[in-house]
Amino acid sequence: MNYENIYSIAANLSESLFPCYINAFRDKAFDKIKNSGFPNLKQEKYKYTPLSDIFEGEYIPVNPYEWKKPAESDFAEIDDAIKIYTVNGMCISNEIRSESGFVYGSLVLASREYEEIVEKYYTRLVDSADLPAMLNIATALSGVFVAVNPGVETTRPLMIINITDSESGVFSQQHNLFVFGENSVAEIIEYNIGVSDVSMLTNNLSETVIKQNAQVDFVRVCDKKLLSKHLSSDYTCQYGGSSFNCSNIVVGGGLVRQNTEVCLLEKHCYSNLYGLVVANGRQHVDNYTFIDHAAPECQSNELYKSILSDRAMNVFNGRILVRPDAQKTMAFQSNRNILLDTGAKIYTKPQLEIYADDVKCSHGATTGQLNEDALFYMQSRGISKPAAQLLLMSGFANEIPDKIKNREFREFILSRIEKKFVIE
Amino acid sequence: MIKITDLHANVEGKEILNGITLEVRAGEVHAIMGPNGSGKSTLASVIAGRDNFEVTQGEIDFEGNNLLEMSPDDRANSGIFLSFQYPVEIPGVSMTNFMKAAINEQRKYRGLEPVKPAEFMKMMREKAALTGMDSSLISRPVNEGFSGGEKKRNEIFQMAILNPKLAILDETDSGLDIDALKIVSEGVNKLKSPDNALILITHYQRLLDYIVPDFIHVLYKGKIVKSAGRELAPELEKKGYDWLKDLEI
Numbered sequence: 083m084n085y086e087n088i089y090s091i092a093a094n095l096s097e098s099l100f101p102c103y104i105n106a107f108r109d110k111a112f113d114k115i116k117n118s119g120f121p122n123l124k125q126e127k128y129k130y131t132p133l134s135d136i137f138e139g140e141y142i143p144v145n146p147y148e149w150k151k152p153a154e155s156d157f158a159e160i161d162d163a164i165k166i167y168t169v170n171g172m173c174i175s176n177e178i179r180s181e182s183g184f185v186y187g188s189l190v191l192a193s194r195e196y197e198e199i200v201e202k203y204y205t206r207l208v209d210s211a212d213l214p215a216m217l218n219i220a221t222a223l224s225g226v227f228v229a230v231n232p233g234v235e236t237t238r239p240l241m242i243i244n245i246t247d248s249e250s251g252v253f254s255q256q257h258n259l260f261v262f263g264e265n266s267v268a269e270i271i272e273y274n275i276g277v278s279d280v281s282m283l284t285n286n287l288s289e290t291v292i293k294q295n296a297q298v299d300f301v302r303v304c305d306k307k308l309l310s311k312h313l314s315s316d317y318t319c320q321y322g323g324s325s326f327n328c329s330n331i332v333v334g335g336g337l338v339r340q341n342t343e344v345c346l347l348e349k350h351c352y353s354n355l356y357g358l359v360v361a362n363g364r365q366h367v368d369n370y371t372f373i374d375h376a377a378p379e380c381q382s383n384e385l386y387k388s389i390l391s392d393r394a395m396n397v398f399n400g401r402i403l404v405r406p407d408a409q410k411t412m413a414f415q416s417n418r419n420i421l422l423d424t425g426a427k428i429y430t431k432p433q434l435e436i437y438a439d440d441v442k443c444s445h446g447a448t449t450g451q452l453n454e455d456a457l458f459y460m461q462s463r464g465i466s467k468p469a470a471q472l473l474l475m476s477g478f479a480n481e482i483p484d485k486i487k488n489r490e491f492r493e494f495i496l497s498r499i500e501k502k503f504v505i506e
Numbered sequence: 507m508i509k510i511t512d513l514h515a516n517v518e519g520k521e522i523l524n525g526i527t528l529e530v531r532a533g534e535v536h537a538i539m540g541p542n543g544s545g546k547s548t549l550a551s552v553i554a555g556r557d558n559f560e561v562t563q564g565e566i567d568f569e570g571n572n573l574l575e576m577s578p579d580d581r582a583n584s585g586i587f588l589s590f591q592y593p594v595e596i597p598g599v600s601m602t603n604f605m606k607a608a609i610n611e612q613r614k615y616r617g618l619e620p621v622k623p624a625e626f627m628k629m630m631r632e633k634a635a636l637t638g639m640d641s642s643l644i645s646r647p648v649n650e651g652f653s654g655g656e657k658k659r660n661e662i663f664q665m666a667i668l669n670p671k672l673a674i675l676d677e678t679d680s681g682l683d684i685d686a687l688k689i690v691s692e693g694v695n696k697l698k699s700p701d702n703a704l705i706l707i708t709h710y711q712r713l714l715d716y717i718v719p720d721f722i723h724v725l726y727k728g729k730i731v732k733s734a735g736r737e738l739a740p741e742l743e744k745k746g747y748d749w750l751k752d753l754e755i
Contacts, residue, residue, distance in 0.1 A: 128646040188544065235528065236633050239528070251618060332731055361608045395742045453594075453596075456594050456595075457595045458556055458557075458578060458594075459590065459593070459594040459596070460596070460604070460607075460608075461555070461577070461578035461579045461582070462554050462555070462579075462581075462582055462584040462587075462588050462590075462662060462669065463582055463604070463605075464579050464580050464582035464611045464615070465604075465607050466577075466579045466611060466612050467577070467579065467610055469607060470579075470609065472606060473596075473599050473603065473604070474596070474598075475596025476598070476599075477597060477599035478597070478598050480598060481598060
């Protein structure tokens with residue numbers, strides 16, 4: 083892609099869309115890219131999914147003034163959620179609304195109407211060495227803004243439906259900002275879905291701020307088509323006593339890379355990261371997680387699972403940093419994988435860096451096939467082999483979607499996963 | 507009901523069953539006894555259809571069907587049940603889902619509609635009561651975290667749900683204390699009828715105090731070396747299996 087070109091288009095359009103404090107970040111971010119030789123840069127973090135693979139090919143940046151409205155009926159079955167739609171990264175609602183405890187809408191509008199919040203956090207959570215994130219900061223022109231005021235317990239989940247739909251290969255980006263005030267409670271569902279199966283590239287960035295004692299549930303699902311490449315960099319920082327349950331589920335997408343980074347800034351944070359990858363064909367999925375224990379007495383649990391068939395490839399790299407002051411840290415990580423075919427591959431790598439001495443940390447990874455004894459046991463009760471395999475696969479995988487709070491979305495995802503198993 | 511004729515079976519090239527002939531009729535209870543390694547569990551596995559055994563000779567007729575040509579699930583659906591010596595734990599699959607899948611496959615095999623949820627739950631409760639199975643186990647994953655006794659009781663519970671024509675109990679008594687053995691045996695006796703049959707595979711005579719067989723067969727080196735009525739049990743108890751060594755096999 084011609085980055086200079088994309089940048090100059092974005093810089094141009096941005097002036098009329100965003101206030102200058104947002105645009106001020108673009109130059110600096112773009113300098114990072116120019117100086118690093120992106121995307122040919124070799125980085126350990128991108129060992130199995132090189133940036134050059136992600137960004138190879140020509141894509142057209144989305145015109146922020148052109149998008150198709152999604153059908154009204156989309157996701158009608160999840161009717162107790164507030165829904166926000168984006169198409170190719172562009173937020174289609176042109177207002178900021180207040181509903182069921184949420185304040186939400188387009189980041190373009192929020193950057194003016196909620197300037198004091200946006201200015202305080204925008205880009206502050208992002209690692210400046212993260213080049214896809216820098217590209218997003220330099221050139222993204224849209225995003226979703228969600229805030230929950232201190233002390234507010236939201237009454238319904240908020241569902242962000244990101245649709246990619248185009249006839250030619252588009253390059254879509256969005257920069258989302260979530261701010262959850264002290265003692266607030268919220269559930270966010272981000273559902274990334276592809277409508278048309280043409281080559282396209284998504285490079286999303288999210289920043290999530292969870293203030294003291296807030297409780298946030300976040301579900302992220304990637305269910306795109308096979309020609310899609312989906313890159314998502316998700317930064318979260320947690321303040322004292324807050325809790326964060328994050329589930330990353332990947333069922334679709336040709337190439338999916340997710341960076342999930344959580345910083346535990348103050349005491350008594352509680353963080354659960356869950357992941358599920360169900361991949362077949364030649365799907366390539368790469369999850370990089372980073373939990374930064376920067377304060378004492380926090381706990382993190384991580385459980386990532388995958389079921390892979392055909393020639394699918396999955397990467398799990400789980401980095402945990404326990405800083406010198408983070409005494410009494412508890413950090414547990416587990417990665418469990420099932421390979422259904424000999425062509426399927428998993429690369430798993432725990433990466434624990436512990437600089438405090440009074441901590442409890444553990445990690446483990448397992449990879450295996452479906453249990454033959456269990457299959458025979460089920461068959462001996464009359465269950466056919468394919469049905470027994472399906473039960474075993476669901477039994478393994480469902481532990482992750484079972485953690486989704488909202489019943490309707492949970493059932494929707496469970497049936498989506500089962501459909502994928504049947505194809506496999 | 508089942509007629510086994512000159513059955514030979516190998517595992518990894520080694521002959522484990524060496525010409526077994528056995529017929530079991532409806533209403534009968536047969537006990538198969540013998541020392542460790544005589545082939546008792548192999549016989550059970552071959553009847554159930556475990557594929558790590560290779561049948562090299564002989565046949566098994568089950569109600570007019572050639573059993574050896576049927577898949578393990580078809581065998582189960584046509585009325586064969588194996589109570590496992592070591593029941594398998596299946597994480598993530600609840601007893602309820604497991605049994606619902608099993609009962610519906612059986613009904614499909616017989617051309618029936620899937621069971622209605624209320625009817626199914628009623629059946630689960632009734633059979634749990636009948637076999638002394640703790641009903642809190644029903645919502646848990648199959649055998650996961652069950653004690654040894656609970657696992658064996660669970661086998662009999664599944665047998666009660668599936669109501670087989672021929673049940674094979676492979677060392678169901680092993681690992682059970684005397685109270686658990688009584689409860690499990692009572693469950694089995696309640697399920698007994700003139701229309702079904704039972705093969706008990708056991709090392710010890712103790713189980714036969716609770717489930718009384720019509721016939722006892724002694725298996726040694728893959729062959730039935732002695733068959734008699736129930737009066738053989740006390741004799742075996744007294745003599746043990748050492749006398750077998752004197753047999754010329």
